[in-house]
Amino acid sequence: MIQTFTKLCLILLPLLFSLEVSGQKYEAENATLSGGASKIACSGCSGGSAVAQGEGSITFPVTLAAEGFYNIYIRAAAPNGDKINRFEINGNTLDFSFKQNKQYTTLQLVRAQKLAAGQHQVKITKSWGWIDIDYIEFEKVAGSDRFDLNQTLVTPNPTQEATALYNFLLDNYGDKIIAGAMTLESFDEANWLKENTGIEPALLGIDFMHSGRNYTWYNDKTPIHDAKTWYSRNGIPALMWHWRDPSRQTEEFYTRNSSKPNGTAFDITKIADPNSAEYQAMLADIDYIAGLLKELQEQNVPVIWRPLHEAAGGWFWWGAKGPAPLKALWHLMYDRMVNHHGLRNLIWVWTREPNDDAWYPGDAYVDIVGRDIYKDGDHGSQTLEFSDMNNRYGGKKMLTLSEVGSFPDVENLVRDEAAWSWFMPWYGAYTRDSKYNSLDLWKKMLGHEYVITLDEMPELSRYERQDQVEEPSEPTGLWDKQKEKASFIAYPTLVESTLTINSIRRIDLVAVYNTQGKLVRQQKVGANAATVSLAGLVPGLYLVKTNQKGAAVQVVKK
Template identity: 40%
Template sequence: MRKVVSNFIYIFIGALLMTACGGDTPNTSVLEAPEMINSDPANGAKGLPSGNIIVVLTYNQNVTSPSSEHGKVTLGNASITTVSAVLTKVTIQASGLEKGTDYQLIIPKGVILGPTKLEAPRVSITFSTLAKQSIENVLCTSNPSTQSVKVYNFLKDNFGEKLISGTMANVNWNVNEAEWVYKHTGKYPALNAFDFVHLYASPANWIDYGNTTVIENWWNNNGLVVATWHWNVPQSEGSNDYGFYYTGKNNGTGETSFDITKAIQNSTPENLRVKADLDKIADYLLLLKAKNIPVIWRPMHEASGGWFWWGAKGAAPFKALWKLMFDTFKEKGVDNLIWVWTAQTGDNEWYPGNEYVDIVSCDIYNKTLVSEIKGEYLNLVQAYPNKIITLSECGNVANISSQWNGGAAWSWFMPWYDYNRTKDVSDVAFNETSHIYANIDWWTDALGQSVVLTRDQMPSLK
């Protein structure tokens, strides 16, 4: 009889311990106090954003945190807003972090408990915020429009404090991606980017950049307007077929042999072509100026990659073409632009110069390690310390919460579009939440951050 009772006790204790451990608990004894195994941000992290922060601690077993103990958690002069424990994760949210400040997060012994109420030992994590940058106060455009100054000042004042959400038009002249995000989250991104990719064909019954209604509606609802330009040119002299990928680049799938070195030589056929295109697109931008709509202008992106014709022959002709564009717009009175140059790793020689650039951006795809993304951000901050830095394109990257908490304090972010998902807002595919670059789970994380601005939170900058 004693043996049966003993066996029953052993079984009961084993079941109790299994219940306490829970399904997600690592294989460790709950008779030991829980130990923190890592933190996000990591201990000793530098260059974190100011304002709000979320710190996530991971323990080696499931933990709890009685609300009566939360007041013991401290973070210098910052305010602890919430402390929560779910399974092995403890999440601490704080506000009021100042720029250029060293912080020490202290969680005293007893604030965190294991399944058997054993107290986790004291935890101390140190990190520092990025020092305030001295961003250029004026735009590179001489006598810029009132609205472009207001937008730039808004971007400058919020850089490092808030993160502006953005979407890209599906191909060119729509807000389909923004509508998709709204359908599944109930919020519109604050920024929408458009593309003059079919400039060569406009005006036509299928594309007319003279019809600015979609941009007017977006701006009138306090949305920010970005425009890029996949600059299509004839595939060969006299051709009626167009392309922007350079022949021999892009893994041999190039479309055009258009030579940028000839495009910057006066009176060549290539030069006449680019000048005609610049005059044409300037006229379209002047239509927006007439409606007091400023444009965050991002032309000739990813040049140093070499896959586009405007970057196929090196930095010097690229910068010459950039200056030609800048001067052409100046002569035609286009004063409603905020100029964005898109950098890539180690391509400082491609930088057109402070007098031609207001914002420096980068495009990041298929990177989920926050350390890599933060590295790209800090490289740009260090290389261009007086410029706003932004994530102009992204796809399949780490969650925005992790990027921000890890120290990548972009001005805005913008996932690229999923053609099949959002080409038709009335199609059944529009109802799905998957996406080749940023699914709704990714967006839910992004828009759930207090630092991320959506369109309903935007002030009028008119």
């Protein structure tokens, strides 16, 4: 009996040990230390030692056996207070934070980071410094586990057009990136790109900055006109709001401080007092902008809506007093626009700042999360930012480069599989000056198959999820009454041998039936156009259907 138990232990102990080690660990004490980082004893650490960072750096030589997606963890303590530091791998950087804690805890730095097989240089460098590091760990995971995206909008009963736009974003997420450009005057940067590259971006950034201020030199309906015009061309209107001082004491949106002495001192904390003048001023502005957005809804135009951006940065008045009043204002705006004004055409975008978890309005109020990144001349994919954000939001929210100074090189995006939904450089020099983005890089970007431009957009108002299309339904006979229009065209109607089919949306399957409803031809397509051979069919009338909703098209085989 004892021998049997001993044998069982010998079998089980290695299995139990393997459960503890889920990835590749790299001990800090075995790394290269510099700048004052030093090895310290640590009885509770995995190797019996740790590294006190001080104001120094720790460099880990990491070797991965296989290409794939990796979760990356760090085990550390912050005995001297809350600390922010920087994680770097292969030149990509990410800030991370530890709350004050003398106990060692494990923090997931990034989720599902794409890494090649072979050598990688990983560094922990000082931002504030002064954490004690036990180890870093790499855990290989399936790429399919990266995303668990919300399939519906947070707005109840959204408009058909808003749903169609969101579905388009979902379908392309991780497969392609949408090209965007911010405008100052009507279509200025889009026009500049057209003139200099021959191609226009698919997404157009538009600002309510001047609306509602009674400026004699400005037409408040300009953003509405631009959004409607762009959408009529199957472009995506992305509206934001540099919200000027609601009290009208200044015309500023920047917070008053030593560097902005003429900024606004508007007090957002009054959001807690509905009877205050400040609350009423905010409400009046929200109502005014809601009225403009409602005009777009009445004209069947959906909107990417990105208010209260970069809040945690503190440089705008809506972020000057911390997370609580900001979240209250976001919730008020959502409730007022959606429930009071009945806006159903908005796709709500939250703009994240580093270490702003306490500011997030909540999953029930946000459809997409953006990040504004200004790193002059950096055309990296911002892959660590992407992986960090994907981790923070549980893979449930699509992520976007809502503003950039220098946009990522498309080759880096494809290599790193940083699945940003769209990118949008700011207007002026950020779009036109080679210091930020060269014309050659623009041409490379807009001409690449991974990048969606305006000329490649489908008819958005009729867009359907491509992974939810139906198989062609079998007609019951020639005389079926067709109540719908066909979603494609087929020509010539008098066919000798080859039929050409074109559609505004991708066609996955074409089926041809005779007048008795029998399937006589079927062809997989996977594109917006196809040619189908009718050679060998007896002369007569045939019905052509695709997997898209809509009526069949009748053709005659000669």
